Amino acid sequence: MIHSSHTPDETLEQRMADYGHELVFGTFLTPAVDNPERVIALAQLTEQVGLDLVTVQDHPYQPRLMDAWTLLSVIAAHTQSVKVATNVANLPLRQPVVLARSVASLDLITGGRVELGLGAGGFLEAVAANGGPRRSAGESVEALEEALAIIREVWTPKGGGIRLVGRHYQVSGAKRGPAPAHDVEIWLGAYKPRMLGVTGRVADGWLPSSAYTPPEVLAGMNKIIDEAAVEAGRSPAEVRRLYNVSGRFGNGGGFLQGPEAAWIEQLAELTMSEGTSTYILASDDPDDIRRFADVAAGVREAVAAERSGTTSATRAVAGLEVATAAAASAPASGSRVGFSVVPTPAPAVRRSAVQVLDESERPTGPALDPSRTYAPHQLASGQHLIDVHDHLRGELEQIRDLVEQVAAGSLGVGAARSHINTMTMRQNNWTLGVYCETYCRLVTTHHSIEDASLFPRLRRADPALTSVVDRLQEEHLIIHDVLEGVDKALVALVDGSGDIAGLRAAVDLLDDTLLSHLSYEERELVEPLARLGVM
Incomplete structure (x- = not known):
């Protein structure tokens, strides 16, 4: 419930209009x-x-x-x-x-x-x-x-x-x-x-x-x-x-x-x-x-x-004028003067031997203008993309943790295990399946919203980004297939036709593919989002 320092017997004229509630x-x-x-x-x-x-x-x-x-x-x-x-x-x-x-x-x-x-x-x-x-x-x-x-x-x-x-x-x-x-x-x-x-x-x-x-x-x-x-x-x-x-x-x-x-x-x-x-x-x-x-x-x-x-x-207006003035007075030299949002690099080490993305064919957009400065609300637009991606990265780590929990349970399962232990194992697999299914929908939702709304606006705002946006949409389709592979590995684990190694391999491929894609998208779009104001 709401707590306040106002007392019931105070006059309405005496109280402040701001009740002090959390926004x-x-x-x-x-x-x-x-x-x-x-x-x-x-x-x-x-x-x-x-x-x-x-x-x-x-x-x-x-x-x-x-x-x-x-x-x-x-x-x-x-x-x-x-x-x-x-x-x-x-x-x-x-x-x-x-x-x-x-x-x-x-x-x-x-x-x-x-x-x-x-x-x-x-x-x-x-x-x-x-x-x-x-x-x-x-x-x-x-x-x-x-x-x-x-x-x-x-x-x-x-x-x-x-x-x-x-x-x-x-x-x-x-x-x-x-x-x-x-x-x-x-x-x-x-x-x-x-x-x-x-x-x-x-x-x-x-x-x-x-x-x-x-x-x-x-x-x-x-x-x-x-x-x-x-x-x-x-x-x-x-x-x-x-x-x-x-x-x-x-x-x-x-x-x-x-x-x-x-x-x-x-x-x-x-x-x-x-x-x-x-x-x-x-x-x-x-x-x-x-x-x-x-x-x-x-x-x-x-x-x-x-x-x-x-x-x-x-x-x-949330201090925007002060921040903008500070950015404008900053020195104009350096690779990213005035642009403090840093894209997340892809992991240096791959987990999977399979590679479904040809990263050498990825186009690039316009180079950063080192003399340009940005207001805080512009920087926030680019940062929002990274924040959403960080949520996806965090969820991916949780999936990997769940896979290892299931693996630990699997190592103890044998012919002498009781029926109740088998049911516990099945419950572990089902819990993992529900979590992964939810995560797959989350990734698909994120990509669908980008495809339907964000990407068309970027193409209109800066035609030089068209090849980058087209490539990102192509990668969304590839990632969808990789997600389907995770689903198939989960089904195989639950029905007994597959094993934990197959699920690990599917998640490793998802890890490499998704993290590479998110890094590429941030590298190419974080600055245009701030510059064009279309987030």
Whole structure:
């Protein structure tokens, strides 16, 4: 839960607009039923670029959208660190006790990576058409407040049977539990005064969308929440302020209608003036998600400077002006003056005797201009590619460790082994298979997003990169075949037709091929990404 130094009895005029909450950044993905793999890939990309949260809308009456809780469970299984949340759950079609247990179960499975966005159900006719209750807007607000109390009781492990008799929900002796792994926050999608009052009294967060709530109206709505919180004996800072945002990167004016620097400035200002601390990007464009990661880093730096009392005008827009000036004043001699991002070299020693890439035929792009200087946000674009690749390199090392664990178990298996030892061995093989399959999908997802989005933009921005990009795409196909070889070796190990040596050989080939490819891609693209601004 959120902790704050504000006291409930302070006046609203005395408190600062910034509630001091930790900054959180995430994505709001469309759960389109016609392309489930792409939705999962975008969720993985959210994690890869360093964002914190993946959310999806919940409209159970809409067959063109996937079921939110099923999708979030799969997303959680295909990621390691990002939190997941509904944005927002449709209460009329989600019975409160069952919803509470769904949230707690997924939170336990993920080790505390679930939050609950909750709404009263705005499409009343659609809810009724699908067997839900037919309620007025006012009744929907009443029902939500009752449901919120029930959900929290289910999550409270101690006490007898739950007995809450309301106008819309009656719970008579329901058993408690399970308790979630952490204190799950409940964020309400609220726009009207009555719902804003409920948010202030009992919710952990307020989750509006910029499309319906532009920045200029936030102050008045925040005031309603704050007043309701104080009247309920709470600090206004107990309510996290979230914001679903949409916009366009590029040239232009208005809210979130310009370059990354403009986004940084505007979102940092919202944090300091309105207390907004969680920004969730509504976009299914991989390029937008990558750029939003740059924005997140800039906003964090700008807000940290403001909170620390830094008042120099040069701290605006995450300190980009200062850093750019420093780079411009650096000496112009040397091989990489002004460009501090260093591509990762390929390993000097190969593991496999097989070589599927002819590295001598790799084309090269334009040479680095040693006199050119780069702003920090430009350097960040190139660094993002290395960061994603480092994640893949780390996962590859984990696969190798798992192979050796299986090998150690295999050495102890013999004819005299009991059936239970054999089953343990099979479980080891299955665990490895699931992990490798997930990793193969991760690599394929990374390459698919590059092929579909990043590479075409690079070709357009600098035709001199065309031969390099074409070669990279060719290597993606080769790596796909190498990944298939790992899958085949896993199948052979599990069904007994192969052995650990065959799996080791397949992983050795993957190691050589993938690490060589990642190194080549960084060597050729890290500087163009910074120079062209297309990451």
